[in-house]
Amino acid sequence: METLSSIECFVRTAESGSFSEAARRLGLTSAAVGKSVAKLEHSVGVRLFVRTTRKLTLTEAGERFLAEVGTSLSTITAAVDNLASSAGQPAGTLRVSMGTTFGLTYVVPLLDEFLQRYPAIRPDWHLSDRTVDLVAEKFDAAIGGGFQLDPGVIARELAPAHRMLVAAPGYLEKHAKIEKPADLASHPGIFVRSPQTGRVRNLPLLDANAEQAPLLLKPEITMSEPDAVCRLARAGLGIALAPVTHALPYLDAGTLVRVLPQWYADAGTLSIYFPARTLLPSKTRVFVDFIVDAFRAKKWAERFDARPRP
Incomplete structure (x- = not known):
């Protein structure tokens, strides 16, 4: 099962259209985001992006996957944030x-x-x-x-x-x-x-x-x-x-x-x-x-x- 961080890297890259912008939003390096997305693609055996020197485009499978996980990721992230508390306090x-x-x-x-x-x-x-x-x-x-x-x-x-x-x-x-x-x-x-x-x-x-x-x-x-x-x-x-x-x-x-x-x-x-x-x-x-x-x-x-x- 792929980690939540890899899925988040995919979603942020799909939203922003670039590894560098996704990296900025996540506080990571572009290389780390690219490797995480590549690992996800290798794990599921499906290419999620078409990469060129100028553009990053979702494949049909990538578009379908984004539609399925995008909303769920926000809910899961919120749930994790709510768990990450100190003595029951928001954190x-x-x-x-x-x-x-x-x-x-x-x-x-x-x-x-x-x-x-x-x-x-x-x-x-x-x-x-x-x-x-x-x-x-x-x-x-x-x-x-x-x-x-x-x-x-x-x-x-x-x-x-x-x-x-x-x-x-x-x-x-x-x-x-x-x-x-x-x-x-x-x-x-x-x-x-x-x-x-x-x-x-x-x-x-x-x-x-x-x-x-x-x-x-x-x-x-x-x-x-x-x-x-x-x-x-x-x-x-x-x-x-x-x-x-x-x-x-x-x-x-x-x-x-x-x-x-x-x-x-x-x-x-x-x-x-x-x-x-x-x-x-x-x-x-x-x-x-x-x-x-x-x-x-x-x-x-x-x-x-x-x-x-x-």
């Missing part, structure tokens, strides 16, 4: 993706408390503003907004992903008072580029009655990192449409103030995402519950909500 490596500044500001400070509860879990957290493929890249969870909810992925909503207009107090002192959305037309705008599309999202402004107004800021500066727009606004370079999560520390410090506080932009929801499995690993389950509880206890959903209060 194992926990791969999580989240935005850089958001993670450093809100999630990383929670790690000490999380590890005190679950000392057998080993965090492997990836702080990056790119959108990851949870299933293909073998992440246990991701926190963010704007993820495409692909088949096999579940989302638990954490808070609204609103944006607000902010500027430095000194900038506003030098310019005429901004009283309505139309007044923004003469001001330089600082925007965040979408990591999914590479473009600035054309979000309208909304008021308490859900009435819309076009955002007329001149797009003078575009950044790929949300915290950068707050820093540039703090430097007095214009008015930024910033995610509330990133603007709050600057508002609390008084280095930025809100512009047109009766208006905001809705960019969707901030959620925690995780693969849908028949048997969810206990390390993932407790992490998801921990994050949901932390958001509730700290009332972050209310703080991240930019809608004007009555």
Whole structure:
């Protein structure tokens, strides 16, 4: 009977289309993955891949085998993870993706408390503003907004992903008072580029009655990192449409103030995402519950909500 590791090497290679990418996901060398797959082929007496210098393609038998074992492997892996516990505690490596500044500001400070509860879990957290493929890249969870909810992925909503207009107090002192959305037309705008599309999202402004107004800021500066727009606004370079999560520390410090506080932009929801499995690993389950509880206890959903209060 072939080992589980050999079957996992086959599945990851089939998913990624290369030994090198499968090796990266598994933490092995390309040679080790190739040997493991070759051993599996020798054991079953069937070729699973057609190999060329440029391409790795599943054979008909390989496609059939992948369809039969792919889902089962996830269930078995989860079951093994749940067994690999210390004194009944969830254990194992926990791969999580989240935005850089958001993670450093809100999630990383929670790690000490999380590890005190679950000392057998080993965090492997990836702080990056790119959108990851949870299933293909073998992440246990991701926190963010704007993820495409692909088949096999579940989302638990954490808070609204609103944006607000902010500027430095000194900038506003030098310019005429901004009283309505139309007044923004003469001001330089600082925007965040979408990591999914590479473009600035054309979000309208909304008021308490859900009435819309076009955002007329001149797009003078575009950044790929949300915290950068707050820093540039703090430097007095214009008015930024910033995610509330990133603007709050600057508002609390008084280095930025809100512009047109009766208006905001809705960019969707901030959620925690995780693969849908028949048997969810206990390390993932407790992490998801921990994050949901932390958001509730700290009332972050209310703080991240930019809608004007009555």
